[in-house]
Amino acid sequence: MSKIFTVFGATGQQGGALINFILQHETFSKEFRLRGVTRDASKAEAVKLKERGVQLIEADMNDPPSLRPAVDGAYAVFAMTNYWDKASAEAEITQGKAIADASRAAGVSLIIWSSLPNVTQMSNGELTTVHHFDSKAEVEDYIRSLNFPSSVFYLPGWFMQNVWHGFVPKPKMISVDTVLFPFAWPPDLRLPLIDVSDTGKYLAPALRDPAKYDGARLVSATAHYSAQEIVDTWSRASGKNMRLATGNEAEQFITHPMQREVLRPGPLFVKYGYFGPSGPQDLDWTISQLEPADTLTTWEDFLVQNGPWDFE
Numbered sequence: 001m002s003k004i005f006t007v008f009g010a011t012g013q014q015g016g017a018l019i020n021f022i023l024q025h026e027t028f029s030k031e032f033r034l035r036g037v038t039r040d041a042s043k044a045e046a047v048k049l050k051e052r053g054v055q056l057i058e059a060d061m062n063d064p065p066s067l068r069p070a071v072d073g074a075y076a077v078f079a080m081t082n083y084w085d086k087a088s089a090e091a092e093i094t095q096g097k098a099i100a101d102a103s104r105a106a107g108v109s110l111i112i113w114s115s116l117p118n119v120t121q122m123s124n125g126e127l128t129t130v131h132h133f134d135s136k137a138e139v140e141d142y143i144r145s146l147n148f149p150s151s152v153f154y155l156p157g158w159f160m161q162n163v164w165h166g167f168v169p170k171p172k173m174i175s176v177d178t179v180l181f182p183f184a185w186p187p188d189l190r191l192p193l194i195d196v197s198d199t200g201k202y203l204a205p206a207l208r209d210p211a212k213y214d215g216a217r218l219v220s221a222t223a224h225y226s227a228q229e230i231v232d233t234w235s236r237a238s239g240k241n242m243r244l245a246t247g248n249e250a251e252q253f254i255t256h257p258m259q260r261e262v263l264r265p266g267p268l269f270v271k272y273g274y275f276g277p278s279g280p281q282d283l284d285w286t287i288s289q290l291e292p293a294d295t296l297t298t299w300e301d302f303l304v305q306n307g308p309w310d311f312e
């Protein structure tokens, strides 16, 4: 009999991508029965999931008792939180722990938590304000303390989808053929880019063999791309001349204090790296575990697949 797999964030990018991957997978589509969590089962994305055979459960991460029906009887849970919903580390930690507690109480065998590195620890206390990383890491520690039969930690890189989704500013036409990439990144700064649609590919090894990956951190991205490569590739894909912003230019795009860390950019990216100093090796390891057929989407593939690119 197939096993229930509860996916939080089913109507969003990460959860939605995992659901797509499982529904299209020859083995996993038979092995797992998907249950998607949303606060509103009547919204368009939820209705589409239902039409594709996903069971929908209404639950709110801010309301712990509502989580129990979402995880009852589940074999596996994909747990994520949306920091930007409340832009509060405390709220994200409370939500993540509530999912973990409900899952443990329900006897879930495998929990996958969408995590990020603890920047305060990684920087030996130098960087204490990257709250949306530290909060996820705190939930990761909590999940480890609960001793699930298997717990796996998915650490996604910078989403390629940030070019249209989320709070980061978008490129802007500044002359007839020149586009400003609004980030004042040094040309040789390297960022791990992930196509979120690939989420399931990174998780497949752990779904096949949860015991082998118990406790593992899956640092996930297609590759580390330099800032210069990012704009050069986008120039080729758009037929326009895209360039990196200067510090003063980037400053004009900052509408929220959290954007400064990314746009200017702060020491997390420059000194430590998005995943920390061991990021490149950790990513090599994750990629070495993937199924050979699960090829990852390159930045160029992503831009070509999602073009044509018009900028305002």
Ligand SMILES: NC(=O)c1ccc[n+]([C@@H]2O[C@H](COP(=O)([O-])OP(=O)(O)OC[C@H]3O[C@@H](n4cnc5c(N)ncnc54)[C@H](OP(=O)(O)O)[C@@H]3O)[C@@H](O)[C@H]2O)c1
Pocket (backbone or CB within 6 Å): 008, 009, 010, 011, 012, 013, 014, 015, 037, 038, 039, 040, 043, 059, 060, 061, 062, 080, 081, 082, 083, 084, 085, 116, 132, 156, 157, 158, 159, 162, 166
């Ligand atoms: N952008 C990046 O480069 C990047 C990189 C690494 C990590 N992240 C992290 O990724 C997270 C966002 O993930 P995403 O882009 O996949 O999300 P998303 O597409 O914005 O969707 C958010 C999902 O969370 C659900 N949700 C939000 N609040 C909820 C609540 N109170 N109860 C139940 N469900 C709730 C929403 O469900 P309903 O609305 O249907 O209820 C929706 O499915 C953030 O925490 C961010 O820090 C982002």
